[in-house]
Amino acid sequence: MNCKNTLKKSPKLVVIGAGIAGVGAAGKLLTHGFTDIQIVEASSQPGGRIRSSLFGKSTVDEGAQYIHGASGKNPIFQLAKEHGLLQDTHDRVDPELSVLTNMQKQMDPDVTKEVKNLASSILKHAHLIAQQKQYTQANSLADVYLEEVKTLIAQWDGDHTDLRRQKLGLLSMLMKWQCDHLAAGSLSEVSVHVYEEYKHIEGHDRNSQGLFPNLLQKLLEIIPREKLLLNKPVQQILWNGSFESEDNSLYPIKVLCEDGGHILADHVILSISLGCLKANGQSLFQPRLPEQKLNAIQSMGFGTMNKIYLEFEAPFWDENTEVIGLVWEEETPLSCQEPNLTEWWKRVPVFYVVGPTGRYGHLLVGTISGKEAEFIESLSLQEVASSLTCLFRQFTGRSSLPELKNVFVTKWFSNPYTRGSYSHISINSTGDMIDLLTEPLPQATEGNGSPMLQLLFAGEATHRSHHSTTHGALLSGWREAERLIDLYSTK
Ligand SMILES: Cc1cc2nc3c(=O)[nH]c(=O)nc-3n(C[C@H](O)[C@H](O)[C@H](O)COP(=O)(O)OP(=O)(O)OC[C@H]3O[C@@H](n4cnc5c(N)ncnc54)[C@H](O)[C@@H]3O)c2cc1C
Numbered sequence: 001m002n003c004k005n006t007l008k009k010s011p012k013l014v015v016i017g018a019g020i021a022g023v024g025a026a027g028k029l030l031t032h033g034f035t036d037i038q039i040v041e042a043s044s045q046p047g048g049r050i051r052s053s054l055f056g057k058s059t060v061d062e063g064a065q066y067i068h069g070a071s072g073k074n075p076i077f078q079l080a081k082e083h084g085l086l087q088d089t090h091d092r093v094d095p096e097l098s099v100l101t102n103m104q105k106q107m108d109p110d111v112t113k114e115v116k117n118l119a120s121s122i123l124k125h126a127h128l129i130a131q132q133k134q135y136t137q138a139n140s141l142a143d144v145y146l147e148e149v150k151t152l153i154a155q156w157d158g159d160h161t162d163l164r165r166q167k168l169g170l171l172s173m174l175m176k177w178q179c180d181h182l183a184a185g186s187l188s189e190v191s192v193h194v195y196e197e198y199k200h201i202e203g204h205d206r207n208s209q210g211l212f213p214n215l216l217q218k219l220l221e222i223i224p225r226e227k228l229l230l231n232k233p234v235q236q237i238l239w240n241g242s243f244e245s246e247d248n249s250l251y252p253i254k255v256l257c258e259d260g261g262h263i264l265a266d267h268v269i270l271s272i273s274l275g276c277l278k279a280n281g282q283s284l285f286q287p288r289l290p291e292q293k294l295n296a297i298q299s300m301g302f303g304t305m306n307k308i309y310l311e312f313e314a315p316f317w318d319e320n321t322e323v324i325g326l327v328w329e330e331e332t333p334l335s336c337q338e339p340n341l342t343e344w345w346k347r348v349p350v351f352y353v354v355g356p357t358g359r360y361g362h363l364l365v366g367t368i369s370g371k372e373a374e375f376i377e378s379l380s381l382q383e384v385a386s387s388l389t390c391l392f393r394q395f396t397g398r399s400s401l402p403e404l405k406n407v408f409v410t411k412w413f414s415n416p417y418t419r420g421s422y423s424h425i426s427i428n429s430t431g432d433m434i435d436l437l438t439e440p441l442p443q444a445t446e447g448n449g450s451p452m453l454q455l456l457f458a459g460e461a462t463h464r465s466h467h468s469t470t471h472g473a474l475l476s477g478w479r480e481a482e483r484l485i486d487l488y489s490t491k
Pocket of ligand 1: 016020022040041043047050064065068232233235271272276306410412459460461469470471473
């Protein structure tokens with residue numbers, strides 16, 4: 001055992017949620033000598049937003065798939081390397097974007113690259129542009145993007161009309177793609193400071209299709225099976241109390257489960273998603289959370305990004321294609337701000353080719369965010385398949401393109417234990433709010449002698465600089481475990 005210090009006493013701990021944050025926290029505590037730990041998980045399996053499903057010839061990732069920043073500075077990359085899980089992974093280095101338009105045209109790759117670079121630069125530097133223009137904290141990414149796009153449009157005055165239409169359509173496609181990265185309904189919901197807070201880890205994005213569930217299994221290996229309670233949704237957390245156990249010991253926390261059972265604890269590490277906190281935050285805690293924390297929960301951004309996996313009998317794309325972009329020539333970034341549920345497929349900006357073919361067959365995966373992403377969860381797979389077959393027939397001009405063989409749509413929004421995909425900094429929030437959400441309770445000032453660190457908050461949304469990622473989630477779990485390790489350390 002890698003036990004750093006000896007413990008003053010062995011407290012009773014409950015970790016709520018067996019996603020990577022909860023599993024990471026429990027693992028660290030166990031290796032530091034804490035023995036009385038119970039992980040309570042609502043679903044029938046651990047992993048949370050790390051989940052794979054059988055589709056076509058193989059399993060595909062419903063949630064996390066990329067290691068963002070494949071370098072030794074990323075704990076996920078480091079752990080995957082230590083466990084020998086990197087063999088089938090590969091860096092995604094500026095993938096070739098092959099763009100088709102609804103007028104059956106293929107966009108010139110040089111034009112695509114130029115416009116993509118311009119859009120990326122605007123988004124990456126949005127906070128600096130906002131600073132120059134003296135925008136306020138409440139300004140959105142859309143405010144900057146749309147303003148800069150106007151300047152670009154003016155510069156393209158001399159272009160042929162068709163080319164201008166394509167470029168504008170591409171800017172609009174890139175905007176939707178950005179929303180997918182942020183799990184946002186629109187860039188107007190996202191703070192202009194989003195990329196000031198979020199810090200990239202050095203290294204490329206590593207496509208790790210299939211790796212995350214294996215990594216989670218490795219992390220679970222050090223957790224005795226009986227410490228993980230599955231199918232046990234937590235209903236309420238009574239804290240700052242005095243609850244007597246059968247052996248007459250007193251505990252400040254009582255965790256009530258939906259099955260009528262309860263668990264007493266000295267400390268609870270809560271790692272449920274921000275979506276669940278938004279939905280249940282008012283009723284989940286007794287006494288209520290402080291108003292400031294409830295306000296942070298409601299103000300922070302959390303949205304839906306779903307994946308649509310498609311299996312084809314034969315590919316319509318070239319062998320070297322990595323990403324297929326779909327541009328609607330009549331669209332401009334200004335014209336596609338409102339949700340369009342009746343034509344939800346217009347919200348899918350790109351389809352990635354899932355390879356290698358030998359393992360996956362002829363597979364594409366599309367991404368979709370916003371209200372349209374929520375909406376498609378209510379459609380039958382047949383409806384999705386037939387709409388997307390029409391879409392590909394329109395874009396390729398091949399009316400004989402066969403029906404899709406198989407379709408699979410993730411449902412992160414209607415999943416009661418995620419209620420969306422991941423967090424972002426919304427126009428109503430700041431990085432400081434993430435710190436506020438993360439602050440353990442009771443706060444030192446209101447403790448009045450009551451036991452410290454009763455409620456600890458982990459999960460991706462609580463990591464200020466790496467929120468929305470698996471590494472952010474894991475680091476957040478480790479961070480909360482460290483708080484308890486420090487509290488009970490004899491040194
Ligand atoms: C579509 C999608 C794509 C993604 N792509 C990437 C990617 O490529 N790279 C990357 O790094 N990250 C990606 N992410 C984000 C990443 O998956 C998450 O940030 C991370 O897995 C979150 O882990 P977590 O432990 O914080 O939360 P979760 O995984 O959500 O774990 C929380 C757990 O709490 C449980 N729970 C909820 N309510 C209760 C309750 N009342 N009682 C008991 N248990 C409860 C849940 O069932 C869940 O198991 C993606 C996410 C999605 C949805």
